Amino acid sequence: MKYRILLWILWPSFLVSGLAEGFLFSFVQPDDLVFFGHHPNISDEGIYTLGFFAIWIFCALSSALTTYILPGIDTDSAGKDRGVL
Structure with missing residues (x-):
């Protein structure tokens, strides 16, 4: 369940950051x-x-904060009651 929550946090934030960077630049x-x-001595890339x-x-x-305050997600007991790994 921990990997699923990590995926819920990182994948949407990756997609939004790609759009936000395109919009910003x-x-x-x-x-x-x-x-x-x-001026920073760094290439444009x-x-x-x-x-x-x-x-x-x-x-x-932001996604982690949303996941943290979302009711009903408990990484230790989630899935144990239903037999899901």
Whole structure:
């Protein structure tokens, strides 16, 4: 059951982060980014990659919070009553 919950968290957040990154970088060019007054010395692909993983982490945290507060999910006893592994 733990792997199923992990899949419920990571897969939707992966899909949404792909869409969010496409939307974000449609408006923001990597050459325009400035952090603390300096342009990062990273290639455009590196900025896209870091942006994707940052967005994915935030989306995964959101999905994990939703899974945590969802009533009826107990990883220790879920499936034992029904004979499901």
